[in-house]
Amino acid sequence: MRRMLLAGGLCLLHAVLAGPAAESGGAIAPFRPAPEAGSNAVTTVYYAGTRTPYSLGDHLETLRMQLLRVRTRIEMVPMARAKGEEPGSSDYVVVFCPQPFPEIPVEFLRALTEVEAPVLWIGYGMEGLREVDSFAGVFEASAFSTGASDGVLHYWGRDWPVGLDPWIPATILDGDKAEVVMTMHVPGSPGPSHPVVWRVGRVTFVATVPVSGTLSYLFSDLLLDFYGVEETAAPHVFVRIEDYHFRRDHGHFRRMVDYLYGRRLPFLVAVIPADRDPETGEVRGMDSNPEFVSALRYAQGRGGRLILHGYVHAEGEEPGQGHEFWDAGKDRPLEGLTPGEARRRMESGVRMMWDQGLFPLAWETPHYAASRSIYAEVGRVFSTAVERVQLSDATHLETHEAAGLTRDRHGRLIVPENLGYVLDAEEGAFEGILSRAGILMDLRGSIGGCYIHPYQRLNKLAGLIEALEEFERPFLDLAELDHWVELPDGLLLVGGAERAVTLEEQMVEWRAYDRSGRVIREERDPLPFSGVKTFRRRGVGDYELFRFRRGEP
Secondary structure, three states: OHHHOOHHHHHHHHHHHHOHHHHHHHHOOOOOOOOOOOOOOEEEEEEOOOOOOOOOOOHHHHHHHHHOOOOOEEEEEEHHHOOOOOHHHOOEEEEEEOOOOOOOOHHHHHHHHHOOOOEEEEEOOHHHHHHOOOOOOOEEEOOOOOOOEEEEEEEOOEEEEEEEOOEOOEEEOOOOOEEEEEEEEOOOOOOOOEEEEEEEOOEEEEOEOOOOHHHHHHHHHHHHHHOOOOOOOOOEEEEEEEEEOOOOOHHHHHHHHHHHHHOOOOEEEEEOOOEEOOOOOOEEOHHHOHHHHHHHHHHHOOOEEEEEOOOOOOOOOOOOOOOOOOEOOOOEOOOOOOHHHHHHHHHHHHHHHHOOOOOEEEEOOHHHOOOHHHHHHHHHHEOEEEEOEEOOOOOOOOEEOOOOOEEOOOOOEEEEOOOEEOOOOOOOOOHHHHHHHHHHOOOOOOEEEEEEOOOOOHHHHHHHHHHHHOOOOOEOOHHHOOEEEEEOOEEEEEOOOEEEEEEEEEEEEEEEEOOOOOEEEEEEOOOOEEEEEEEEOOOOOOEEEEEEEEOOO
């Protein structure tokens, strides 16, 4: 029914779902909503090309993460295999053509008229539909795109300043059959606004490739209507203290924690757990710096949710400065760094934190740069990542900034950082953050994440928090989501998480901890276990840790 509403009705519905009237939903933790067809719905993506012109990024991967903001299963089918396919056999159908002049079988175009499922056409190739009866005379679309244009998009009754690169000129010929959803006006250009998104029956057309920036955020919101989503959480915001390591001013860090705790705000801390001695090259663990450990316990007990930010996060440099898993100079994966070595570093970082009663809930890739083989290893250790996701092994310069919770190809829950960081400047230190937040906080189910380094003055943090609080959106508590962190000798569960683990004659020890890392209950199984065992939270304390040990009971 919602897909049949006119633009005015859509604007009203959006105000109900995401506007000020939805503030009562602020207590609901963010979640990935179910589509109208249910959580087991299948979305088939037929694609002609995987990247946009002049790009090295895999934008099919971007599309996957955009679609997975809802709970659906994605099936990818190259357009070369579309001949003879029945696009209507899925619950949802997406046609993705990021390059001009895609080769699309005529039979496939005609089959779209018989599809009963909602269809989403993104990018080029729409001009081929002029020969299909259901679309002939309804609209015309160019086979070519224009260059970059800075304009104003009109969507949900509001104007959004945005740049489109590329966009495909189109004309609506029959306004009774085509419902225009999004238009663009280029300042100074004559004539009416240009249609960017429109619907004809069950088919939604997007005359651009929305892979980044504001347009990507608006497209993510549009997907909620394509999937018929009826319920979303209120938008959330979060602040992360970035690159906290051995050599920081721990007293100043505590003062930042006190400020946030005094305002009863949850926050994130990105922890670099080990340090490489600049003179000897020796890597030192957390137990060699009690003040560092004490400050982290102090933060954890006052609403700080810890995430592991690499291991040493440096290649012979100051912690936080080096690309630990990527060669930034050559813009390619680091030579000699195997996936196994990367995983060993992750496991070492987690283990030394557990040994200190510190519990990282998620992972953050240093500088958001790693190969897919490294990301795969991360996904075997952490269920959750807080980051922007690198799109291909060809370059680290293209990443996806999601608008809300989603999943990547490795199954990781992605909590997006999309607002940027506080600049080390006297003026305009967080203008960019607030500009993006002004967009995301008006979109359904969105999350706006930003970060500040612990060397910044306390008044910078206070100014950022006060500005973010003006949006009147709840701050994200990462512990309200479900997370698991798995090592060969242990499993951390948070929220409602569960995980199946294969054991080989191992004893299981269970401990529950409060938020400060204090043990409040513990048990030990009487006999060792072999086989697959599913571990679930028992609902005790803030963190539950299962340790697996070999030996006699």
